Amino acid sequence: MLNFGVLTALFLEVCILTGTANAKTALKAAKKIEQDVSAIDINMGCPKEFSLKGGMGAALLKKPETIKEILTTLVKNVSIPVTCKIRLLPDMEDNIKLVQLIQDTGVSALGIHGRLTEERPRHPNRNHIIKSLTDILHIPVIANGGSKEILHYSDIDKFRESCGASSVMIARAAEWNTSIFRSDGPLPVKDVVKEYIKVALDMDNGFVNTKYCILMMMRSDMDQQEGLDTQDSKGLEELCDIWGMSDYLKKVTMERKAKQDQVDKYLGVKRRKLEDGKYCIEMPIRFYKKDYPVSISPKLKLYEWTKRNHVVKPNYLTTERTQDRCFKCVMELENVCYTSTFWEKSKQLAEQAAAIVGLTVLNEDDGRKPDIESANDDVISVWRREFQDDTIYRHKVGNSGKDGNSNMVASSGDKVDDNKTVTCDISNENCTESNKKKCS
Numbered sequence: 001m002l003n004f005g006v007l008t009a010l011f012l013e014v015c016i017l018t019g020t021a022n023a024k025t026a027l028k029a030a031k032k033i034e035q036d037v038s039a040i041d042i043n044m045g046c047p048k049e050f051s052l053k054g055g056m057g058a059a060l061l062k063k064p065e066t067i068k069e070i071l072t073t074l075v076k077n078v079s080i081p082v083t084c085k086i087r088l089l090p091d092m093e094d095n096i097k098l099v100q101l102i103q104d105t106g107v108s109a110l111g112i113h114g115r116l117t118e119e120r121p122r123h124p125n126r127n128h129i130i131k132s133l134t135d136i137l138h139i140p141v142i143a144n145g146g147s148k149e150i151l152h153y154s155d156i157d158k159f160r161e162s163c164g165a166s167s168v169m170i171a172r173a174a175e176w177n178t179s180i181f182r183s184d185g186p187l188p189v190k191d192v193v194k195e196y197i198k199v200a201l202d203m204d205n206g207f208v209n210t211k212y213c214i215l216m217m218m219r220s221d222m223d224q225q226e227g228l229d230t231q232d233s234k235g236l237e238e239l240c241d242i243w244g245m246s247d248y249l250k251k252v253t254m255e256r257k258a259k260q261d262q263v264d265k266y267l268g269v270k271r272r273k274l275e276d277g278k279y280c281i282e283m284p285i286r287f288y289k290k291d292y293p294v295s296i297s298p299k300l301k302l303y304e305w306t307k308r309n310h311v312v313k314p315n316y317l318t319t320e321r322t323q324d325r326c327f328k329c330v331m332e333l334e335n336v337c338y339t340s341t342f343w344e345k346s347k348q349l350a351e352q353a354a355a356i357v358g359l360t361v362l363n364e365d366d367g368r369k370p371d372i373e374s375a376n377d378d379v380i381s382v383w384r385r386e387f388q389d390d391t392i393y394r395h396k397v398g399n400s401g402k403d404g405n406s407n408m409v410a411s412s413g414d415k416v417d418d419n420k421t422v423t424c425d426i427s428n429e430n431c432t433e434s435n436k437k438k439c440s
């Protein structure tokens with residue numbers, strides 16, 4: 001279960017734990033993430049001021065009608081399981097009413113933290129109250145609040161049993177030593193810290209958060225030199241030095257730089273093989289309408305090019321992405337596909353961008369007003385410098401085999417592609433004068 005601030009339990013799938021104050025916004029948020037997570041857990045246990053002030057978290061415990069409305073709305077309208085997490089109320093009768101109300105909304109499970117809203121982690125967790133509530137419910141209960149009694153893997157099950165629950169949610173015990181989930185027993189904290197630093201470096205996690213997490217792990221060993229030095233550390237290099245991870249930092253930094261250099265060098269220009277065996281050339285190109293005269297567009301320019309070269313006109317296949325309604329277009333010209341890296345706000349923008357990519361490869365003018373600088377210029381000059389002369393990237397005219405000109409070859413800009421056999425049929429009335437000359 002991935003919670004915005006902390007890893008509270010390890011599931012193979014991601015469940016989002018989130019706060020909300022009313023059914024309408026809860027549903028709006030749930031709909032946005034419904035396709036990306038396996039379950040939605042509504043947090044009715046957070047005692048922090050920001051949650052309470054916003055009417056979220058534990059503030060909901062005093063508003064049973066709102067709880068009912070939020071949960072029933074979600075259960076009815078989302079396609080994935082909905083669960084919720086509560087803290088205890090001071091009065092047992094109120095607890096019983098609350099959990100029954102929650103169960104009746106149709107939620108798939110209920111998480112119970114055995115402390116009151118105003119209690120802090122130093123207060124004992126009321127496992128026996130969780131057990132009494134579990135006994136009267138028929139939905140699965142997830143017991144929470146037991147980190148202090150979980151020092152070994154086997155303690156997880158002891159905690160679960162003492163609460164009569166079907167599973168357990170763990171926050172701090174996992175924060176203190178992630179290897180608490182190892183059935184052979186936890187690893188020494190210092191080893192875990194080193195492994196953690198590797199993950200933090202691989203993920204490019206910021207220094208401040210990395211330091212905070214290490215200090216959480218070292219909490220009971222803060223008298224040790226590494227702990228004290230970590231507390232004083234001012235940057236990632238120093239932190240890695242303390243933990244003997246400087247070589248790993250160097251390796252990650254070098255790999256990242258090499259990757260960045262590669263991206264900078266080619267500015268994201270790529271040639272990919274598609275599932276159907278065709279090639280697709282992709283460039284981070286955009287269509288900026290203001291750069292073009294009213295009556296001219298890249299699509300029009302490309303169409304004119306196909307007419308001049310007697311080839312089948314381009315086919316624009318545009319996909320709409322459901323989550324943000326953005327568009328991406330793949331323009332197919334003579335069995336080669338051209339696309340922009342970017343998703344655009346409209347189908348037109350996506351199609352025009354794909355046409356510019358095609359025209360760039362064909363070395364054709366895309367119709368832009370003269371002397372107008374564009375953000376596309378860097379990409380186009382990378383194309384010209386790095387790719388244009390490479391035969392595998394060049395567009396081979398006559399590749400479609402659909403219009404009677406399939407064997408006639410002339411590369412863009414009137415250059416003949418060296419790699420292609422030129423078997424022009426001069427008798428073909430559609431053949432251009434320039435191609436006839438090349439073949440004769």
Ligand SMILES: Cc1cc2nc3c(=O)[nH]c(=O)nc-3n(C[C@H](O)[C@H](O)[C@H](O)COP(=O)(O)O)c2cc1C
Pocket residue numbers: 003004005006008017043044045046085113144145146147148169170171172173175
């Ligand atoms: C760093 C941290 C962040 C937390 N963030 C949340 C949160 O966003 N929402 C929530 O419901 N509980 C949050 N909790 C509380 C835990 O989910 C859990 O209820 C509490 O820590 C008691 O369980 P434990 O004994 O296993 O730590 C957080 C706990 C910690 C330590």
